[in-house]
Amino acid sequence: MKDFDVIIIGAGIAGNSAAFHLSEKSDLRIMIIDKNDISSGASGLNAGHISTTGLGNDPNLQSYLTHGSLEIFKSFQIDRGYDIEFRQSGSIAAIQTEEQYDYALKNVLELRSNGKYAEIISTKEAKSIEPEISDNMHGYIYYPLRGQADPIKATTAFALEAQNLGTHIKVNEAVNKVYSESDGTFVIKTNKNQYTCNKLVIATGAWTNSLLKSLDLDIPIIPVRGQMWSSKSLPPNIFTAISAMQSQYDWNTDSTTDKNNPPELTHKDGKRITRHLYGRQRKNGEIIFGGDRENIGFTEKVDFSGVESNKNHVTELFPFISQIEIEKAWFGFMPFSIDGKPLIGKIPAYNNLFIVSGLASSGFGRGPMAGKYAAEVVLSDHMPSILSEADPSRFDQLN
Ligand SMILES: Cc1cc2nc3c(=O)[nH]c(=O)nc-3n(C[C@H](O)[C@H](O)[C@H](O)COP(=O)(O)OP(=O)(O)OC[C@H]3O[C@@H](n4cnc5c(N)ncnc54)[C@H](O)[C@@H]3O)c2cc1C
Numbered sequence: 001m002k003d004f005d006v007i008i009i010g011a012g013i014a015g016n017s018a019a020f021h022l023s024e025k026s027d028l029r030i031m032i033i034d035k036n037d038i039s040s041g042a043s044g045l046n047a048g049h050i051s052t053t054g055l056g057n058d059p060n061l062q063s064y065l066t067h068g069s070l071e072i073f074k075s076f077q078i079d080r081g082y083d084i085e086f087r088q089s090g091s092i093a094a095i096q097t098e099e100q101y102d103y104a105l106k107n108v109l110e111l112r113s114n115g116k117y118a119e120i121i122s123t124k125e126a127k128s129i130e131p132e133i134s135d136n137m138h139g140y141i142y143y144p145l146r147g148q149a150d151p152i153k154a155t156t157a158f159a160l161e162a163q164n165l166g167t168h169i170k171v172n173e174a175v176n177k178v179y180s181e182s183d184g185t186f187v188i189k190t191n192k193n194q195y196t197c198n199k200l201v202i203a204t205g206a207w208t209n210s211l212l213k214s215l216d217l218d219i220p221i222i223p224v225r226g227q228m229w230s231s232k233s234l235p236p237n238i239f240t241a242i243s244a245m246q247s248q249y250d251w252n253t254d255s256t257t258d259k260n261n262p263p264e265l266t267h268k269d270g271k272r273i274t275r276h277l278y279g280r281q282r283k284n285g286e287i288i289f290g291g292d293r294e295n296i297g298f299t300e301k302v303d304f305s306g307v308e309s310n311k312n313h314v315t316e317l318f319p320f321i322s323q324i325e326i327e328k329a330w331f332g333f334m335p336f337s338i339d340g341k342p343l344i345g346k347i348p349a350y351n352n353l354f355i356v357s358g359l360a361s362s363g364f365g366r367g368p369m370a371g372k373y374a375a376e377v378v379l380s381d382h383m384p385s386i387l388s389e390a391d392p393s394r395f396d397q398l399n
Helices: 013-025 061-078 098-113 123-129 151-164 204-213 246-253 305-316 319-323 360-379 385-389
Strands: 004-009 030-033 091-095 119-121 139-143 168-170 173-182 186-188 194-202 219-235 241-244 278-281 286-294 328-338 343-347 355-357
Touching: 004 013, 004 186, 004 241, 013 030, 013 151, 013 355, 013 360, 030 151, 030 194, 030 328, 061 151, 061 360, 061 385, 091 123, 098 119, 098 139, 123 139, 123 328, 151 168, 151 360, 168 328, 173 194, 194 204, 194 328, 204 319, 204 328, 219 305, 219 360, 241 305, 246 319, 286 305, 305 319, 328 360, 355 360, 360 385
Parallel strands: 004 030, 004 194, 030 168, 091 241, 194 355
Antiparallel strands: 091 139, 119 139, 173 186, 186 194, 219 286, 219 328, 241 278, 278 286, 343 355
């Protein structure tokens, strides 16, 4: 008999959600294992934005991932009683130029014609939601359904709930090698032990490519460094989840093709191509913002010029930020697939090998539902059609 029916490697939001949904829906013997602590990867280092515009008239995978995840976070906060600091606060995106306004208007009209929730609001309307917001914008987009939660508390809640349902959790144990025996058993070798299982779920985020080299697989996921900064605790000043339209406008009007980089980065070949911005005020009063996304491997340091540039951008939206000191800055690695889309489901090269990764820059807000879909595929051994754009088989080398 194998040690476990299912082993999940990686205890971020994706792995913990998969563990929770698997243990909720089955009596399988499940273990989740992480080289560090629960939520020590991108899932514990992000801004905690949950970005949905609703399911709309004709939901696609993106709508199910974002809106489904929001509903799962909500149920953890309200039905299951975990204080994950979830709030359906809504979100505001600043429009800074006329070109951005035209783009934003087109975008909002398209969303609304699909039954989704977004509207252009004036500065006066924005100030009634965010009293400190700048008077100098061309307008704002208001997304009423969007929310926020504390990344570490939320990710840990999934792990605790999975554990309550019988999942074994191992932390501070790094998987060094994975191989498959002739009868299909997976052997997982760590720095401390060796385990066997029937089904293996890979949820190792930005580290996925190197881990799966031992199975002779070249998973097209690369680390993209994101970075953020925070203030000390301050009285409540910012109430919604904040973003700015500049990057979205720049990415959507950029017609150049680039096979070496995933889409939606802020830098190319070491040069800034746009300014991205997201942030909010935590329940403990800290104001947190970030934005940069760079394809520079596992470069484990903060680029302070990028942090400064982000703070200046935030000051354009909230003038009071000019008086605020940066207390902390940090970085994290986002798992970007080369086409920017997630990988959720079966890896066809091996029987009983599954993945939930490539959640890129919005994996906190999409992770709960991505983990739920992964759990459904593990249990049914079937890829539902909604997952076709996330199907790992789209990459030839995984077949
Ligand atoms: C600065 C920043 C801001 C962000 N802001 C947002 C946001 O506001 N909203 C949003 O939706 N998303 C945001 N994201 C993106 C989001 O954080 C990620 O997409 C998401 O957390 C990915 O989750 P994951 O579980 O796939 O990966 P991770 O959370 O990185 O988890 C992978 C886990 O695998 C473990 N692991 C790796 N290799 C091994 C091994 N060999 N053995 C054992 N364990 C291993 C790691 O230790 C890690 O815990 C942000 C990311 C960053 C970095």
